[in-house]
Amino acid sequence: MSPHSAARVVVVGAGLAGLSAASTLVKAGFQHIQVLEAMGRPGGRVYTTRPFGQNVIELGANWIHGQEANPLFLLAQEQGLLLEEKGSASIMCLPGSVTPRDYFFRESRQQLPVDEVEQVCSFFSGLTSRAFESELEPRHSSQSLGGYLDEEFAQSPLAASEDGPRVFEWCKRSECTDEASSSLYEVSASQLGHYVALEGGFFNSLGPGGYQALADTLLDNLPPGAVLCDRPVHSIHWALQEEKNHTRPVRVLCQGGQCFMADHVIVTVPLGFLKENAVAMFEPALPKSKADAIERLGFGTVDKIYLRFEDRFWPHDCAGIQLVWDAGPEDEEVYQHSQSEGGAWRDMWYKKICGFDTVARHPTVLCGWITGREARHMESLDEKMVGEVCVRMLRSFTGWSVPEPAQVLMSKWGSERFVRGSYTYPPPGVDAVREHTALAAPLPLPCEAGYSQAKPLQVLFAGEATHVNFYTTTHGAYMTGIREAQRLIDLYADSELDSYNE
Template sequence: MNTVSRDTKIVVVGAGFAGLAAAASLVQAGFQNVKILEAKERVGGRVCTMKPFTENIIELGANWIHGQEGNPLYQLAKEQDLLVEAIAASKMMCLPHSVTPRDYFFMEGGKQLSTNTVDRVCSLFSKLTSKAFESELEDKHRVLSLGDYLDVSFAESPLATSEDESKIFEWCKRSECTDEAASLYEVSASQIGYYIALEGGFFNSLGPGGYQAILDILLKALPSGTILRNTEVKSIQWDSKGDEGKEENHPVRVICENDQIIETDHVIVTVSLGVLKQKARTMFEPALPKSKLDAIERLGFGTVDKIFLYFSERFWPEDCAGIQLVWDKGPEDKAIYSRQDEEDAWKETWFKKICGFDTVARHPTVLCGWITGREALHMETLQDSEIGGTCVRLLRSFTGWSVPDVSQVLISRWGHDPHVQGSYTFVPHCVNVKEHEALAAPLPSFSQVPESKPLQVLFAGEATHVNFYTTTHGAYLSGVREAQRLINHYSH
């Protein structure tokens, strides 16, 4: 690399996986003037590894390694010996809500459902969702939302004649909401096939360091002083027309909330889609092109939250891996979903969106509840004590067990985090997955402004990846992609 390239100034906005991967790739390639601006005190973005209860970790954010083959984060963890032993890992090799014989399913009235009944419904649900993910939908189903496609298909099954099995099917849909970060009636059935699930399944196989241990590897690759914490970006002024007034060598000015101004050659924006939805129209000067603003508006950014309940003692059986709640009428029942829009009735029953409470690795007395969508956003406005009390009442009424009061509660509130504004991306019904590509396109466009310095503003983050959106490896790979774009540009 020549001296000019080495001295090129590059600013990365955001120190999540996308930002850290971009910066680490650039530093490794020989760039010596790379800075990351992070709005928070904490780095990691939507990865948040904590120790709130004991010396063992809790993942308040990202939890899973999504597949092994072709997953750079799995490879990194494996090389650095950050995975648990194979025997322990195999027990954790499951989807967030894949059903095992160790899941206890309870009806609203307290009746426990047989494993056989649950398996029958979950197998059908899995078969139907696989058709969507493998792009094998019939034409009549391709025009539907994922929720409507599942309802129509289930109605054609003999299982639909059973009341219990219909209720379990609603539980399955509610569980799938956790993967999609939205109600299934908001999600496109046809476009979901662009998402690629890597071989190896969801893998909760990280050792005692959790996701933080992988972040630490990337952080070690960065020179001291690379990350400026508590440095929120207010605006990015880029030179789309090759304006004469700006210093020729540094066509981009990044203006921070603390009034610091950083002149740079390139800026890689890795903020979440949630932040872009709120700030994209005011953050860039000149304004972003219509194609990019449209992509930001059209793509969905949903909320998934966790409710951790720490008890002084374990009250569930040794062979129980999760307590799942099957409602008589749940929020992913189409009639309920549509009717509850009126007068915000769903706010009164927000807790019905909780699928159930799963056991947590290395925490014998902790349960974790998952909640998504508008109900999660409403829950975030409530006090921890109210949320904890509601969850304990649910556990008592569904199981009939002697459930003690909860000792500690830990709630994620990603939807109200000003630097995230949600959890991850989904493709809404009637939206094309190609919007991810529009979001990822660098500025200025060569065709529009041939006289401008190229690649002034680049975009990374899970929302910019067509096949791996929602995932940590999608975020990581998008950061590497934008770094490589710059490396290639300077290697000519």
């Protein structure tokens, strides 16, 4: 029996990172792969549902971010999971991106002219592009994204226009959805330049199986029983010494008491879960570099609010109803003050909803997006109350006759105890490349004292937070699972070659 076929690997988490790791190992001939998923379903932050009929609603991942060189897009294309081919109308924009079919309303029920909105949004997009393309001036290198945007906008003639500041604040709120942050003052301006956006737009036309069909493709590569759901991991004991009762260096204990001995464990849990549980989860404790990375990287919440109506009340040429509040611009000092003034912001949590977008293949459904601390607060409210607040806003801004929704559905990623948020962002003052790299480093680290004779690659780490350039994305998660599987494949290929040479 070859060494790799005898190796036992436990994968913690059955999201795209865990499933791609397990699938890659199985295809390479590894025969003892066990995937442990804490939730009652595989998929992780991919969560495809059908609450409104036969067509899917995505409570989790929504887009394939770019098409060129995107392995998930290529996989979906190869498996026939796309409704339309590349270049079709299924290329979408992220929430907050403006199209001529968006209706922007002020609190006074005045609909803003599209050209005025586009002018501000285009200026905002140009500023954020400079950050993402690493074209910032040195004076912005230590600033938050919000601080940089405020400073640049203040120098623009648009800042003196009647509605320019209001629309700019709308742009900032919508950008929080991209960054999974409570505020852009929590996000580094300069570190965004490490993120790489793939060419080809955002693809939102997966077929009737939705995003789950991609996860199912990976599941189909695994043998029966390889994935065990409802198996939350309590602790991972690594660097075990060889004893009579066990010869493998890693022991994985589940909360129900089940124990798995392994040569290697690939940890793919979300960064939010690690922030809450890593200290108690690993024995020995994680090295300081990895513990620091978990603490320093940001991990925020993005939620969706779906409203299903019996009939469509908005015009057929309307792709979204965007809400522009009359409140003046928010600066960093105002935001920091609101952070410390107790629960006042909770009374206005709904102001974080930028608007309500139409939903593909659901002609009577609208979707609102909400982020950060306001999203986490919303999760504590019941769906009926949230629906009433959303309808009240729609009526107040538009003046239209808005009926009560037939159904309200909300995601709750912040309160999901095995996730604790949505995706990663780089805070100000953090070296994102260093922290992503440290988080991805397998254990034991080569430089750790006392582990020179230990078996290599005992604990490996995957997930979107471990990718320097593709954090936040599903393809980043998918690629990191393959990356860690390849480490093990290479390890055993080298050992087999050494055995052959001997």
